[in-house]
Amino acid sequence: MSEDLLNKMIVVLHRNKDLFAWKATDIPGIDPEVISHKLYVCQGSNSVAQKKKKVGRRKTKSNN
Numbered sequence: 001m002s003e004d005l006l007n008k009m010i011v012v013l014h015r016n017k018d019l020f021a022w023k024a025t026d027i028p029g030i031d032p033e034v035i036s037h038k039l040y041v042c043q044g045s046n047s048v049a050q051k052k053k054k055v056g057r058r059k060t061k062s063n064n
Contacts, residue, residue, distance in 0.1 A: 021027045024035060
């Protein structure tokens with residue numbers, strides 16, 4: 001993404017920051033069950049860290 005496009009996106013996000021809900025109290029009237037998720041994990045189970053995956057370079061028209 002070009003620096004110019006990134007800066008334009010940041011401007012748009014700042015202008016519209018009041019449209020985003022940052023916490024459940026920002027959207028009164030919505031049931032928390034709808035906006036929440038739960039992780040069902042067996043008691044006594046151990047957490048497992050997955051190995052990081054390498055992602056290839058993004059191809060652009062100049063790289064083809």
